[in-house]
Each structure stands twice: as structure tokens, then as C-alpha cells.
Amino acid sequence: xxxxxxxxxxxxxxxxxxxxxxxxxxxxxxxxxxxxxxxxxxxxxxxxxxxxxxxxxxxxxxxxxxxxxxxxxxxxxxxxxxxxxxxxxxxxxxxxxxxxxxxxxxxxxxxxxxxxxxxxxxx
Amino acid sequence: xxxxxxxxxxxxxxxxxxxxxxxxxxxxxxxxxxxxxxxxxxxxxxxxxxxxxxxxxxxxxxxxxxxxxxxxxxxxxxxxxxxxxxxxxxxxxxxxxxxxxxxxxxxxxxxxxxxxxxxxxxxxxxxxxxxxxxxxxxxxxxxxxxxxxxxxxxxxxxxxxxxxxxxxxxxxxxxxxxxxxxxxxxxxxxxxxxxxxxxxxxxxxxxxxxxxxxxxxxxxxxxxxxxxxxxxxxxxxxxxxxxxxxxxxxxxxxxxxxxxxxxxxxxxxxxxxxxxxxxxxxxxxxxxxxxxxxxxxxxxxxxxxxxxxxxxxxxxxxxxxxxxxxxxxxxxxxxxxxxxxxxxxxxxxxxxxxxxxxxxx
Numbered sequence: 387x388x389x390x391x392x393x394x395x396x397x398x399x400x401x402x403x404x405x406x407x408x409x410x411x412x413x414x415x416x417x418x419x420x421x422x423x424x425x426x427x428x429x430x431x432x433x434x435x436x437x438x439x440x441x442x443x444x445x446x447x448x449x450x451x452x453x454x455x456x457x458x459x460x461x462x463x464x465x466x467x468x469x470x471x472x473x474x475x476x477x478x479x480x481x482x483x484x485x486x487x488x489x490x491x492x493x494x495x496x497x498x499x500x501x502x503x504x505x506x507x508x509x
Numbered sequence: 510x511x512x513x514x515x516x517x518x519x520x521x522x523x524x525x526x527x528x529x530x531x532x533x534x535x536x537x538x539x540x541x542x543x544x545x546x547x548x549x550x551x552x553x554x555x556x557x558x559x560x561x562x563x564x565x566x567x568x569x570x571x572x573x574x575x576x577x578x579x580x581x582x583x584x585x586x587x588x589x590x591x592x593x594x595x596x597x598x599x600x601x602x603x604x605x606x607x608x609x610x611x612x613x614x615x616x617x618x619x620x621x622x623x624x625x626x627x628x629x630x631x632x633x634x635x636x637x638x639x640x641x642x643x644x645x646x647x648x649x650x651x652x653x654x655x656x657x658x659x660x661x662x663x664x665x666x667x668x669x670x671x672x673x674x675x676x677x678x679x680x681x682x683x684x685x686x687x688x689x690x691x692x693x694x695x696x697x698x699x700x701x702x703x704x705x706x707x708x709x710x711x712x713x714x715x716x717x718x719x720x721x722x723x724x725x726x727x728x729x730x731x732x733x734x735x736x737x738x739x740x741x742x743x744x745x746x747x748x749x750x751x752x753x754x755x756x757x758x759x760x761x762x763x764x765x766x767x768x769x770x771x772x773x774x775x776x777x778x779x780x781x782x783x784x785x786x787x788x789x790x791x792x793x794x795x796x797x798x799x800x801x802x803x804x805x806x807x808x809x810x811x812x813x814x815x816x817x818x819x820x821x822x823x824x825x826x827x828x829x830x831x832x833x834x835x836x837x838x839x840x841x842x843x844x845x846x847x848x849x850x851x852x853x854x855x856x857x858x859x860x861x862x863x864x865x866x867x868x869x870x
């Protein structure tokens with residue numbers, strides 16, 4: 387039931403879009419010395435890699451305790467119980483707060499906001 | 510079961526295919542938590558301190574390169590604001606990078622899934638390998654590499670990326686179900702044909718179909734990878750939803766055809782001439798008595814600093830949303846009225862609660 391497009395004129399006068407910041411992805415930095423940007427990024431990425439190791443260790447220990455053996459396939463197929471999933475999430479959040487909360491002053495650690503908390507408010 | 514000689518099938522999370530390895534998934538869980546703790550939590554403080562820094566420096570919050578440069582310079586004076594901005598950008602780059610690499614490990618298998626679903630129902634799919642994507646739509650939206658149009662797995666990337674972005678609150682597309690329920694219907698209550706513009710991976714129309722199982726439901730998007738993945742997702746949920754690659758400013762539907770047209774988070778991603786043309790097209794394809802619902806950012810005049818001031822200026826520049834500044838500064842309600850719509854709501858509070866709702870007389 388699709389028709390031919392009718393609004394052929396749309397799309398005129400759009401040359402300006404190329405000049406808008408954000409049209410190209412870019413590589414912004416936020417500190418006067420971009421090396422600080424790089425170092426902060428490295429620290430965050432290392433935290434993520436360390437967490438994956440901690441998670442793998444937890445899964446390995448769990449499998450050894452419950453199955454008596456562990457293989458790479460068992461780790462990939464492992465589905466934690468609701469309790470274990472919750473514990474891993476709690477440990478991960480504690481890890482993040484413990485390692486990174488010093489980045490902000492106490493005043494900065496304020497309220498949580500998200501998109502759905504603003505648009506569609508009143509639910 | 511193995512997907513290839515290398516990888517174990519790790520199943521799905523709700524409607525979203527799991528990462529290829531547990532390590533990838535675990536890394537992304539970490540990124541999601543980092544966003545919650547280091548980005549969302551100090552949001553209000555950063556808005557307050559950053560706004561003062563920009564005002565003190567006399568920088569102009571406008572969408573042009575020289576203004577963005579002066580805003581950046583002003584914000585570099587505050588270490589916490591700089592840290593917040595760095596955290597936001599780096600975590601976003603990190604999750605796209607990990608998602609694309611992880612799905613990329615089994616690109617062949619995922620492409621086969623798309624190709625197999627292309628030919629399946631219950632819903633229909635239309636896309637054109639020769640579709641000429643307008644330049645405005647080639648942006649890396651949300652700095653997703655390739656945006657919505659270039660990478661054939663863009664729909665997969667977007668799905669997992671928004672899973673990280675929402676930090677767990679949209680599991681099972683729960684938020685889209687809320688939006689579907691809140692989306693206004695015509696005053697006569699008739700919802701037989703529903704169209705979602707800029708549907709991305711089709712989460713809203715799929716939930717609309719659950720609410721109105723007898724309705725003919727469509728989702729259109731300018732990106733072929735998005736509508737192909739939206740179709741795959743709908744097929745896997747056995748939902749009869751139709752998807753088509755189409756520009757919202759150039760709809761291939763008859764006049765007076767739909768009861769409801771929606772646009773969820775489309776308008777801040779398209780430039781002003783396209784916004785105007787899209788509103789005109791929505792008016793054309795709606796039947797008299799039909800309703801147009803725009804769910805999107807509040808206007809800058811609403812006073813919400815997250816959607817105005819330096820937060821918007823820098824988000825537009827660094828989050829691949831170059832048109833969002835002109836959107837929040839536009840009088841969208843006036844544009845709807847000029848196109849012929851009669852507005853149901855006019856106060857900022859009502860608009861945030863119900864969306865921008867226009868009835869076609």
C-alpha cells in the first residue's frame with residue numbers, strides 16, 4: 387500500500403549542517419592538557435578490564451565449587467542465579483564507587499537523573 | 510550449540526542478542542555502572558557549576574563552532590566539570606567500541622540472521638540497497654560509529670548501546686511500553702492505523718502492536734540497517750509490524766491514512782528544514798481527527814538546564830546530535846499550529862507529561 391514519495395522539495399537549504407559542531411565525530415578534550423584526558427580514559431578502561439577479571443574469577447570459583455571443574459565453554463555458557471547476579475552487580479557497584487568516587491567532591495555526589503525521569507514524567 | 514567454530518551461543522537479554530563473550534558483557538556492565546555513578550549522580554552539580562563558569566567567562570551558548578570552542582575553554586577552568594565531560598565521552602566511546610568489536614567477531618552469522626528475517630513475516634519489510642541517504646542523516650548519532658546508515662549491523666549496535674545507556678531501566682523495552690501507553694489516541698478512540706517516524710529499531714511500534722493487536726502498525730526509518738534489525742526483532746517476537754526505509758520528510762503513504770503518527774526522539778536528530786517538512790507530512794498522512802504525538806526534549810525555555818545552556822551546546826557537539834540546539838530553541842508548538850494541527854496541551858509541564866500532541870481537524 388506504499389505510495390510514491392510526494393514531498394520532493396524537502397531537503398533544500400541544508401548546506402549549513404556540515405558546519406555544525408557534532409556533524410563530524412571529532413576528538414574533543416576537556417582539560418587544558420589533553421594528556422590528562424588520555425590518562426583518565428586509560429584509568430577507566432583499566433578498571434573495566436580489571437572488573438572482567440574479577441568476574442571471571444568469581445565464576446570460575448563458583449563452577450569449581452559446584453561442578454568440580456571449569457572450562458572456557460562453561461564460563462561462556464554460565465548463567466548466574468538471581469542471587470549471584472545480584473551479588474555480582476552489588477560487588478561491581480561497590481568496586482566502581484570505591485575506586486572512582488574520589489574524582490568528585492562530596493557536593494557533586496548528588497541526585498540521579500535520567501532521560502525517562504524527565505520525558506514522560508508523572509508515571 | 511555453537512554459532513561458529515569459535516563462539517558459544519550466549520542467547521539474548523530480553524530482545525537483545527548477548528555479547529559474543531562473557532568478558533565483553535561484563536566490561537559493558539561495568540561501563541553502565543560507571544555511567545550511573547560518575548555521570549548521572551553528579552549531573553545537577555555539574556550543571557550548576559558549569560553554568561556559572563560559562564557565565565563568568567561570557568561564553569555564548571550557541572551552536573556555532575566558535576561558540577562551542579569558547580564554552581569548552583570556560584569549562585576547562587573547573588576540574589570536576591572537565592572530569593564529568595571526559596567520563597561521559599570516554600565511556601560512550603568505550604561501549605561503542607566494545608559492542609562493535611564483539612558483534613563483529615560473528616558478523617557473518619548476524620548478517621545471515623538479518624537476511625533470513627528479511628523474507629519472513631508476520632510483518633513486512635521494505636528497504637532499498639540503492640536508497641540515497643541525504644547528507645544530514647549521515648551523522649554518527651550518539652557518536653555511534655557509522656551512525657544509523659553506514660554499518661550493516663547498526664541496529665544490533667544501537668540495541669546493545671541503548672541497553673548500556675539506560676543502565677538497566679529499559680529491560681524488555683519496558684520504557685517503550687510506558688511511552689506506548691502514554692501516546693495520545695484520537696478523540697474518537699479509533700486506532701486502526703499507526704505510524705512511528707524515525708523508529709530506529711522499532712521498540713515503540715512493537716509495543717503499540719501489543720496494545721492495539723488489531724491495528725496496522727508501521728515504523729519507518731531512514732537507515733536500512735535499522736529497519737532490517739527492527740523487522741528481525743519483531744519477527745522474533747512474532748509481532749505483525751511493518752517496517753520500511755523511508756525519510757520522515759518524504760513519506761510514501763496516501764493522504765488521510767493514519768489514525769496516529771508518533772515520533773519518539775526523532776525531532777532533535779533532524780535539522781530545521783526537515784522538521785518543518787516532517788510536520789507537514791505527518792499532517793498529510795493523518796486522517797481528519799487523527800493525532801500527531803512528538804516525544805522529545807523540552808524547549809530551552811522550559812528552564813531545564815540539561816536541555817539548554819552549555820549542557821545542550823556540548824552534548825550537541827560531542828554526542829553526535831548537531832541539530833538538537835536548533836530543536837530546543839525552536840517553537841515546535843507554533844510550527845505544529847502553522848501546519849494545521851490543533852494543540853491539546855500548551856504548558857511545558859503538560860508537554861513533558863503527554864508529549865507535543867496535535868489533532869488534525
